[in-house]
Amino acid sequence: MSSVAIKSKGFDFKAFLANNGALVGLVILCLALFIATPRFLTAANLVNVGIQVSTIAVMAFGLTFVIVAAGIDLSVGSVAALSAMVSSYWVSTAALPGGLAIVIGLLVGAACGWVTGAMSAYGKLPTFIASLAMLTIVRGLTLVISDGRPIPTGDAVSFLGSDVGVIPVPIIVLVLSAIVAGFVLNYTVIGKNAFAVGGNTEAARLSGIPVKRVLVTVFVISGIFSALSGMILAGRLDSAQPTLASGYELDAIAAVVIGGASLSGGVGRISGTLIGALVLAVIRNGLNLLSVSAFWQQVVIGLVIAIAVGFDVFRRKNVKH
Amino acid sequence: MSKNPLLVLEKVCKSFGAIQVINEVTVEVHAGKVSVLLGENGAGKSTLIKMIAGVHPPDSGRILLDGEEVKITDTKSSEALGIATIHQELNLVPSMTIAENITLGRVPRRFGIINRREMRAVARAALDRLDLDLHVDTLVGELGLAQQQLVEIAKALSMDARVLILDEPTAALTNSEISQLFAVINQLKAKGVGMVFISHHLDEIAEIGDFVNVLRDGQFIATVPADTHENELVRLMVGREIDEQFPRARTDVADTVLLSVKDLSVGMLNNISLDVRPGEVVALAGLMGAGRTELIRAIAGADAYTSGSVTVAGAPLAGHDVAAATRAGIGHVPEDRKTQGLVLDASVAENIGYATMASSSKLGLVDRKGQRKRAEDIAARLRIRMGSIDQPIRSLSGGNQQKAVFGRWFTAGSKVLLLDEPTRGVDVGAKVEIYELINEITSSGGCVLMASSELPEVLGMSDRVLVMSQGRITGELLTAEATQDKIMAMAVSNVHRENESGNN
Structure with missing residues (x-):
């Protein structure tokens, strides 16, 4: 969408740099860490980063749809928790077959997304407010169901946090999610509609695009991915905690915007979001390896967000001249 | 032209990347004169005024004020030199009062506290200079667009502006508002303010301008007196003769009805009925705020209507459903392509x-x-x-x-095209091409309903004219028998005086 690459013979390195700032940043970051510490480029550490990144990235994939449609979804962390909790609750109390538990979790996520989307599309609430309300409502419901205590997950959800051979399941889910999300965003009417609505809602409406339905759909997608993310997280812990994924919405938003999406809508890529999530995870991992205090890590992450987005704003301004 | 220009841009150039948008252009602004910048979109007018305003400093060439070279590097230095720009998008804060807006950024203070009395006095004096009868405590958001524009001009003058740049100030104004603006411009002329005026309306140039600087593709073409014949101005601007401004190719109108509206009412729209036949262009004329856009939007499904019906080729159409209208063959070219037509x-x-x-x-x-x-x-x-x-x-x-x-x-594959100001902000050459598209629709059996504020366009391109006033259709004319006067007489019928200056 925002690509400005001009077709010329050979490879336009400048244009590539300008369009893939986050990727270039990630590569530099990895090189720096490779030089700084021998512990970075080990299989065990990279797998660790992969697992770390999976929960945020999967959540951020769904969020990308909402942000492309010029909305925001603050409820993703809470929805992740409720989905994991309901799924575990059914397994432990009703002894449902494992596979069904995952389906129930995803349905809970979809339902939460539908409510948020409907509040903003039909109730005319700004998406910020609608999803802020859902953030506390859903977190509250999670506490109500669990009575504030962790619930053990069933086998199926635990599987999401386990390994297949040497490959952790979270990484497999991450790759599959990226492919599905990228496909839906770029090749389906749902995805292209999200771009049109986010780019100019009124123009989309006057072209016959069902704007309200599009808004609800992107929130449902966001809810489903959040649920998946929540179940991965619970699976790794073998239990659904009532405070699961709390505060994750901020990391997910950061991943999406570092990946080049615009909060004013119409621009965003799944590959960008993945890179954004990787940047965050690699920085955290690197700072841990270098024994930087957790307090300073927060400062660094904040600066990275500001620099990454600042770079993007600067680039767009230059393109528009 | 007088010998001592107030402001001169001398052989200025500007490039963005590899594209040269201004190439050795020389333009003069004289005290007490209105210097018109004329050119098609993309000719470089806005870049040129941004140079004066300090937004884009020139790459080469000189800017002279009172014969001395000055450097305008940013908007602050432009302001300090007494240059003010009134942009199309006004720089006012709607939630603040006129007085607060006029003194914005230089609020009079006493002991660090805002001196409201002084603030009002400054604003009052600024309004008085333009003989504006407005209360300084009125919120700017409550004013009409034209009055906001005048407040912005008052603000510029209160900063002792000697050069005033007006970027398409009339684009969104009604005729009576334009007269009010022109009265103010004439006062400023008398007070020796030098002005630069940009407009796409050739008739306004003769009325308010003194001389015209024509630009084409970033090049300076000519400076001519403002009373130069329109055809000559167009020729200079486009660089070639335009054979016909309105190349309407009339087709035989079929007897069937393609678009039919019956007793449609909503909001201000009152029992609107109309039929458009295949091969026909029907124009909707009327003053701003007469309900033309509302009618077009209701037919297109963009807005709901409370009663009445729309049928396309005999089939009834559900209201407030753009997708259904699209399927039925309706296409809607909205009033403002940037905010309503395109995902930019x-x-x-x-x-x-x-x-x-x-x-x-x-x-x-x-x-x-x-x-x-x-x-x-x-x-x-x-x-x-x-x-x-x-x-x-x-x-x-x-x-x-x-x-x-x-x-x-x-x-x-739309058969029924609803056009709302189809050539607004479009330059002369492209206008003719759009008119040819209208011909293409009618020659292939489609029909067009076109709302337009430009009477020459209404007379030149339509087959039949429906005149609207206050949400009703107040007259119908065959275009062959219509004149601007007849249309205007119908457009103002029933109009209560106070509505004209109301909030359109």
Whole structure:
């Protein structure tokens, strides 16, 4: 969408740099860490980063749809928790077959997304407010169901946090999610509609695009991915905690915007979001390896967000001249 | 022309990347004169005024104020030199009062506390200079657009502006508001303020201008007196003769009815009934705020209506459903292509394809190849000038953007085109091309309902004129028998005086 690459013979390195700032940043970051510490480029550490990144990235994939449609979804962390909790609750109390538990979790996520989307599309609430309300409502419901205590997950959800051979399941889910999300965003009417609505809602409406339905759909997608993310997280812990994924919405938003999406809508890529999530995870991992205090890590992450987005704003301004 | 110009841009140049947008242009502004900048979109007018305003400093060339070279590096230095720019988008804060707006950024203070009395006095004096009868404590948001513009001019003058740049100030004003603005401009002339005036309306140039600087493709073409004949101005601007400004090719109108509206009412719209036949162009004329846009939007499904019915080729159409209207063959070219017609950051291809994206999809997948092919075909047919079909539509000129909106409905196979100010902000050459698109629709058996504020366009391009006033159709004329006077007489019928200056 925002690509400005001009077709010329050979490879336009400048244009590539300008369009893939986050990727270039990630590569530099990895090189720096490779030089700084021998512990970075080990299989065990990279797998660790992969697992770390999976929960945020999967959540951020769904969020990308909402942000492309010029909305925001603050409820993703809470929805992740409720989905994991309901799924575990059914397994432990009703002894449902494992596979069904995952389906129930995803349905809970979809339902939460539908409510948020409907509040903003039909109730005319700004998406910020609608999803802020859902953030506390859903977190509250999670506490109500669990009575504030962790619930053990069933086998199926635990599987999401386990390994297949040497490959952790979270990484497999991450790759599959990226492919599905990228496909839906770029090749389906749902995805292209999200771009049109986010780019100019009124123009989309006057072209016959069902704007309200599009808004609800992107929130449902966001809810489903959040649920998946929540179940991965619970699976790794073998239990659904009532405070699961709390505060994750901020990391997910950061991943999406570092990946080049615009909060004013119409621009965003799944590959960008993945890179954004990787940047965050690699920085955290690197700072841990270098024994930087957790307090300073927060400062660094904040600066990275500001620099990454600042770079993007600067680039767009230059393109528009 | 007098010997001592107030402000001179001397052989200024400006490039953005590899594109030279201004090439050795020399323009003079004289005290007490209105210097008109004329040129098609993309000719470099706005870049030139941004140089004066300090937004884009020139790459080379000199700017002289009172014969001395000055450097204008940013907007602050421009202001300090007594240069004020009134942009199309006004720089006022709607939630603040007139007094607060006029003193914005230089609020009078006493002991660090805002001196409200002094603030009001400054504002009062500024309004008085323009003989504006407004209360300084009124919120700017409560004013009409024209009055806001005058407040902005008052603000500029209160900063002792000697050079005033007016960028298309009349674009959104009604006729009576334009007269009020021109009265103010004439006062300022008498007070020795030098002005630069940009307008697409050739008739205004003769009325308010003193001399005209014509630009084309970033080059200076000529300076001519403002009373130069319109045809000559157009020739200078476009660089070639325009044979016919309105090339309407009339077709035989069929007896059947393609679009029929019966007793439609909503809000101000009152029992509107009209029929449009295949091959016919029906114009909707009237003053601003007469309800033309509201009617077009209601028919297009963009807004709901409370009673009445719309039928297309005999089939009734559900209200407030753009998708249904699209399926029935209605295409809507809205009033403002930037805010209502286009997704500016999306590509030309995507913008052309929105109306057919869902209908051509299979199993929810976008038909990417087909969408692209259709967009390329229509872009070639409508002669949309662009580097590539994948470039953001923002980078196209206004006329080519408008052609893309038409292209969307041509691709969708629309038979009934609802046009709302189809050539607003479009330059002369592209206008003629858009008129040819209208001919194409009618010659292929489609019909057009066109709302237009430009009477020459109404008379030149339509077959029949419906005149609206206060939400009703107050008259109907065959275009062959219509004149501007007859239309205006119907347009003002029943209009209560106070409505004219109301909030349109």
